[in-house]
Amino acid sequence: MSEVVAAEIQTTHIIDLARSGHRLDGRGIDEWRPVTVEPGYIKNADGSALVHVGATMVLCGVKLEISKPYPDTPNAGVLTTNAELIALSSPTFEPGPPQPEAIELSRVVDRSIRAAETIDLTKLCVTPAEKCWTCFVDIHCLDHSGNLIDAAQLAALGALTHATMPATKFGIAEHDYPLEVRHFPVECTFVRLGDKIVADPTFEEETAGQGRLTVATDELGNVVAMQKGKIGAFSPEEVVETVERAFRHGDRLRNLVRGT
Amino acid sequence: MGNDQGPRHRGRDRGGKPPHSEPKVLVLPGDEIPDRGLQPGFGTYRVGKRLFASVMGYATWREPFVRIVPFAGRYVPKPHDVIVGVVQDVQKTFYLLDIDASRWAPLHTSGTPWEPGPGELDQYLRIGDAVLVAVENLDATGKIGVTMKGEDLGKLSGGTLVTISPAKIPRVIGKGGSMIHTITRLTGTRVAVGQNGRIWVEGPAEGIHRVRECLRIIEEEGQRPGLTERIEGFLQMTGPTDETGPRDPSSEPVDRTRPDRFDEGSSPSDDDPGRAPPRPDIPQNETNEGEGPWEA
Amino acid sequence: MGSVGAKEIPELLNAEGRRIDGRRLDELRPISMKVGALTRADGSAFVEWGENKVMAAVYGPREVHPRHLMQTSKAIIQCRYNMAAFSVDERKRPGQDRRSQEISKVITEAFESVVFTEEFPKTSIDIYIEVLQANAGTRCAGLIAASLALADAGIPMADLVASVAVGKVAGRIALDLKKEEDNFGEADMPLALVPQSGRLVLIQMEGHMTRDELREALDLGTKGCRDIYERMRQALRARYDVPAGAPAQGVMA
Numbered sequence: 001m002s003e004v005v006a007a008e009i010q011t012t013h014i015i016d017l018a019r020s021g022h023r024l025d026g027r028g029i030d031e032w033r034p035v036t037v038e039p040g041y042i043k044n045a046d047g048s049a050l051v052h053v054g055a056t057m058v059l060c061g062v063k064l065e066i067s068k069p070y071p072d073t074p075n076a077g078v079l080t081t082n083a084e085l086i087a088l089s090s091p092t093f094e095p096g097p098p099q100p101e102a103i104e105l106s107r108v109v110d111r112s113i114r115a116a117e118t119i120d121l122t123k124l125c126v127t128p129a130e131k132c133w134t135c136f137v138d139i140h141c142l143d144h145s146g147n148l149i150d151a152a153q154l155a156a157l158g159a160l161t162h163a164t165m166p167a168t169k170f171g172i173a174e175h176d177y178p179l180e181v182r183h184f185p186v187e188c189t190f191v192r193l194g195d196k197i198v199a200d201p202t203f204e205e206e207t208a209g210q211g212r213l214t215v216a217t218d219e220l221g222n223v224v225a226m227q228k229g230k231i232g233a234f235s236p237e238e239v240v241e242t243v244e245r246a247f248r249h250g251d252r253l254r255n256l257v258r259g260t
Numbered sequence: 261m262g263n264d265q266g267p268r269h270r271g272r273d274r275g276g277k278p279p280h281s282e283p284k285v286l287v288l289p290g291d292e293i294p295d296r297g298l299q300p301g302f303g304t305y306r307v308g309k310r311l312f313a314s315v316m317g318y319a320t321w322r323e324p325f326v327r328i329v330p331f332a333g334r335y336v337p338k339p340h341d342v343i344v345g346v347v348q349d350v351q352k353t354f355y356l357l358d359i360d361a362s363r364w365a366p367l368h369t370s371g372t373p374w375e376p377g378p379g380e381l382d383q384y385l386r387i388g389d390a391v392l393v394a395v396e397n398l399d400a401t402g403k404i405g406v407t408m409k410g411e412d413l414g415k416l417s418g419g420t421l422v423t424i425s426p427a428k429i430p431r432v433i434g435k436g437g438s439m440i441h442t443i444t445r446l447t448g449t450r451v452a453v454g455q456n457g458r459i460w461v462e463g464p465a466e467g468i469h470r471v472r473e474c475l476r477i478i479e480e481e482g483q484r485p486g487l488t489e490r491i492e493g494f495l496q497m498t499g500p501t502d503e504t505g506p507r508d509p510s511s512e513p514v515d516r517t518r519p520d521r522f523d524e525g526s527s528p529s530d531d532d533p534g535r536a537p538p539r540p541d542i543p544q545n546e547t548n549e550g551e552g553p554w555e556a
Numbered sequence: 557m558g559s560v561g562a563k564e565i566p567e568l569l570n571a572e573g574r575r576i577d578g579r580r581l582d583e584l585r586p587i588s589m590k591v592g593a594l595t596r597a598d599g600s601a602f603v604e605w606g607e608n609k610v611m612a613a614v615y616g617p618r619e620v621h622p623r624h625l626m627q628t629s630k631a632i633i634q635c636r637y638n639m640a641a642f643s644v645d646e647r648k649r650p651g652q653d654r655r656s657q658e659i660s661k662v663i664t665e666a667f668e669s670v671v672f673t674e675e676f677p678k679t680s681i682d683i684y685i686e687v688l689q690a691n692a693g694t695r696c697a698g699l700i701a702a703s704l705a706l707a708d709a710g711i712p713m714a715d716l717v718a719s720v721a722v723g724k725v726a727g728r729i730a731l732d733l734k735k736e737e738d739n740f741g742e743a744d745m746p747l748a749l750v751p752q753s754g755r756l757v758l759i760q761m762e763g764h765m766t767r768d769e770l771r772e773a774l775d776l777g778t779k780g781c782r783d784i785y786e787r788m789r790q791a792l793r794a795r796y797d798v799p800a801g802a803p804a805q806g807v808m809a
Contacts, residue, residue, distance in 0.1 A: 008388035013420035061642020088684035290715030314712035333710025362617035
């Protein structure tokens with residue numbers, strides 16, 4: 001279960017290909033794999049979405065429950081995000097407590113949802129200081145073929161966008177009603193291969209990658225979150241250029257999620 | 261369990277040609293099979309006098325064994341197989357290689373042409389190096405190791421690796437090496453085929469890409485008739501003079517200091533490892549073509 | 557068994573002998589199986605059984621982690637059954653609780669009884685079962701998904717293992733309990749059968765049964781297992797595009 005070292009010549013080949021604008025699967029540098037979002041996949045959950053990005057598959061379930069607000073935010077509900085990189089999804093994952101990669105994924109997805117004010121947490125307050133909704137966003141990676149961050153965040157957004165507050169179950173209201181989603185953050189991850197920065201990396205490209213940059217954008221033209229990962233560096237100019245590409249991809253993916 | 265004299269390579273296989281004119285007999289684990297007087301081979305087990313299948317695949321009866329050609333399963337190392345390994349660790353007296361099997365294989369210093377002393381091993385091979393080695397028994401108990409002493413064995417430089425199901429390797433090689441000769445000839449590449457399903461390919465990037473496509477076709481459609489025609493058709497259709505730039509018009513501009521088409525006539529840039537003139541490939545274990553029901 | 561709470565106990569069996577979802581006592585819930593559902597695993601299967609959704613993956617044989625668990629004469633089997641946080645009514649904290657650990661153990665032992673582990677000394681065969689949506693009988697659904705995944709990975713074994721739960725509902729022995737039946741019924745007994753030997757490799761039971769009822773339940777349960785077994789075989793053949801009529805029956809003819 002520990003990571004098997006890939007052949008150096010494979011890494012070199014991937015980077016050489018990128019230099020001339022090509023990728024192993026024939027995509028262009030700025031091209032994504034096919035993406036599908038299937039909301040409502042888990043009926044037990046209050047909201048859910050199954051996402052495919054190429055062969056990568058991620059499932060998110062949202063559950064809303066009544067609880068007590070945190071003492072320092074008596075007028076707000078709670079949002080909590082957890083991502084599991086389960087051993088089922090890749091030979092590189094081990095069972096057990098979350099590894100740093102899983103923790104980073106949870107936090108990066110959470111950051112984009114929170115920073116974009118996707119949900120107004122004050123609307124999740126029922127009785128100040130006494131009762132509020134807790135919104136659990138649980139992400140389960142099922143098949144790891146690269147770019148888990150973007151797939152996970154899309155699954156989370158898809159699940160939230162199609163979620164229903166179980167108000168009757170908790171005696172809060174007479175009818176269930178949709179969870180209000182105000183903004184639509186989407187994350188786009190890029191990986192450096194030599195002098196090129198490629199969009200939607202596959203597992204092999206991530207392994208060969210020399211730096212990873214994730215940019216979250218919303219529908220209003222704001223950058224709401226960023227995360228640089230892996231060993232490698234980006235110039236400020238490259239960051240600016242990558243942000244533009246993130247908006248283009250993000251807008252397209254936003255339409256996909258909202259349109260379903 | 262039956263004697264392990266079955267086919268050398270397990271792997272994902274959607275089926276193959278039966279021996280002679282026998283119909284394919286599909287079996288699932290737990291199916292009872294008649295032994296027809298033959299000895300139990302790979303993929304079978306006995307309960308009293310009765311014989312059963314232990315894996316999913318096609319049952320074959322070919323003297324002296326009745327065995328199953330499996331649809332799936334990791335590569336099982338057999339002595340004399342030539343395989344491609346990747347160095348994972350360097351110890352005092354041996355290297356540890358990942359050979360895409362259920363265990364890593366040791367390569368002792370005595371099995372290398374340079375026989376380094378302790379502490380010198382990483383001067384010759386490092387973690388991440390790809391090597392072409394042969395499987396050998398280390399001792400009488402059947403413990404497996406690998407050796408690099410042998411013609412054409414050694415470190416693989418340049419090029420890249422493509423991995424397919426080990427069960428498809430005989431199809432990749434073809435009768436007398438015909439399939440692999442066709443592929444390398446029409447793509448201007450050279451290859452080293454590992455029995456463990458790993459294939460080293462070297463040549464111009466477009467050539468490598470087309471080899472990769474051929475291997476994908478063989479893996480997915482290898483059991484259907486007319487494979488040779490399909491491969492030749494594909495290679496003729498995507499000949500070296502075709503425009504093969506990136507499909508996405510919004511992609512990054514191609515580096516203008518290099519040819520922006522994969523044209524075999526262009527000169528390689530400094531970064532290119534150099535396109536050596538096509539050499540005869542190194543088909544491995546041609547005797548394996550007799551193995552398995554997929555050879556006519 | 558679940559808590560009753562403010563809800564009334566539903567009518568589990570009506571006068572016509574129909575259960576809460578309209579099934580007869582010996583009927584299975586609708587079930588579909590897809591072998592080879594994942595791309596990274598060596599073998600995999602996805603099972604939808606009633607409202608259960610369960611995914612199983614097999615990796616191996618491969619190197620043992622942690623190394624001290626390695627056995628010199630055979631492969632070890634490490635099976636992990638886990639429920640996703642969103643799989644049940646009340647959101648479940650991630651991580652293995654004691655119930656999941658127990659289920660992991662009994663499923664591991666079921667497979668240790670059929671897999672030919674001595675063929676792969678010093679390795680591990682890792683089986684992962686993930687419940688994505690639960691509605692009673694998840695360990696049975698997980699077990700058959702794992703069995704299919706083992707076959708998909710080419711791991712040699714004596715036979716596929718088929719599994720189903722049988723129980724007692726409104727005083728009658730019933731096959732394949734769903735959630736309300738499990739919560740409000742009088743007994744629940746998950747079973748797993750190796751049809752080649754006719755033997756059971758998983759037996760758990762909780763509730764009240766007379767000896768006669770137990771015999772009846774074992775009969776109904778093994779019959780249910782054989783039914784499931786046939787569907788598993790069909791699912792495996794479908795993976796390799798082999799039509800149902802192709803020679804495999806009557807091999808001994």
